[in-house]
Amino acid sequence: MFKVSPFKLNLYKTCPQQYKYVYIDDIADQYKTAKPYLTMGAHVHNALKDFFEIEDVQERTWQTLEALLRKRWRENRNGFASRDEEALYGKKAIQMLKVFMHENDVTKRPLLLEDYYETNLGSEVKLLGRIDRVDEDADGVHVIDYKTGKPQEEGFDPLQLAAYAMIISAKLKKPVRKASFLYLQTNLWQSVEPSDELYQDTVDRIMDEIASIQNEQEFRPRVNPFCRSCDFIEICPARDEAKKFLKANKT
Numbered sequence: 177m178f179k180v181s182p183f184k185l186n187l188y189k190t191c192p193q194q195y196k197y198v199y200i201d202d203i204a205d206q207y208k209t210a211k212p213y214l215t216m217g218a219h220v221h222n223a224l225k226d227f228f229e230i231e232d233v234q235e236r237t238w239q240t241l242e243a244l245l246r247k248r249w250r251e252n253r254n255g256f257a258s259r260d261e262e263a264l265y266g267k268k269a270i271q272m273l274k275v276f277m278h279e280n281d282v283t284k285r286p287l288l289l290e291d292y293y294e295t296n297l298g299s300e301v302k303l304l305g306r307i308d309r310v311d312e313d314a315d316g317v318h319v320i321d322y323k324t325g326k327p328q329e330e331g332f333d334p335l336q337l338a339a340y341a342m343i344i345s346a347k348l349k350k351p352v353r354k355a356s357f358l359y360l361q362t363n364l365w366q367s368v369e370p371s372d373e374l375y376q377d378t379v380d381r382i383m384d385e386i387a388s389i390q391n392e393q394e395f396r397p398r399v400n401p402f403c404r405s406c407d408f409i410e411i412c413p414a415r416d417e418a419k420k421f422l423k424a425n426k427t
């Protein structure tokens with residue numbers, strides 16, 4: 177059974193060499209380094225999960241959410257270069273959650289909260305995804321994926337959301353009406369309303385991409401802006417090229 181997720185496909189597309197290090201050589205744990213934005217992102221996600229697990233909606237106040245964030249933060253403070261950097265990321269997290277409290281209905285009772293879910297695509301592929309939240313109201317089922325970063329500059333690819341909708345639809349045995357990214361910095365929602373055409377297109381794309389991976393012979397490095405956060409840059413055959421690229425494209 178070939179296990180696939182939108183994250184895995186995206187990693188292959190971004191850099192086949194990095195994909196090989198993670199999924200074939202299996203050396204990610206050896207090289208993984210904590211990063212400030214990942215630590216912050218995990219804390220924001222976990223605080224929101226803890227928050228929606230509170231049964232009594234009267235208790236879902238800003239004070240509660242902030243306390244949950246601070247609790248998670250105390251448990252893991254890895255990845256920050258200095259106290260100042262940590263404070264900066266802490267402020268960003270607080271700001272995102274304030275926007276969330278202000279702009280959203282926090283009395284909702286989600287059907288599902290952040291976890292790994294999966295479904296089979298035929299007999300040879302297992303599609304997996306870590307899905308943040310699933311709501312159900314009078315209009316139907318809504319799959320939500322929180323984003324702590326900024327929207328993609330190159331536009332919106334519905335593959336991840338369609339894949340998540342397929343997974344949840346199979347799990348709940350009912351249709352998904354809508355699947356959305358929620359960009360927490362600005363409360364920007366990007367949504368798809370799944371259709372048979374979208375599902376078919378998504379399955380076709382996933383199968384094509386799996387075929388490319390399975391036929392891959394070389395897994396060449398592809399120097400790109402994400403080299404900056406790549407844990408394998410020091411062992412990458414394109415290390416010098418990547419460093420030169422990053423120097424020339426400082427953010």
Ligand code: SF4
Nearest residue numbers: 191397398403406412
């Ligand atoms: S440093 Fe860049 S090119 Fe090398 S493996 Fe990482 S992402 Fe790929």
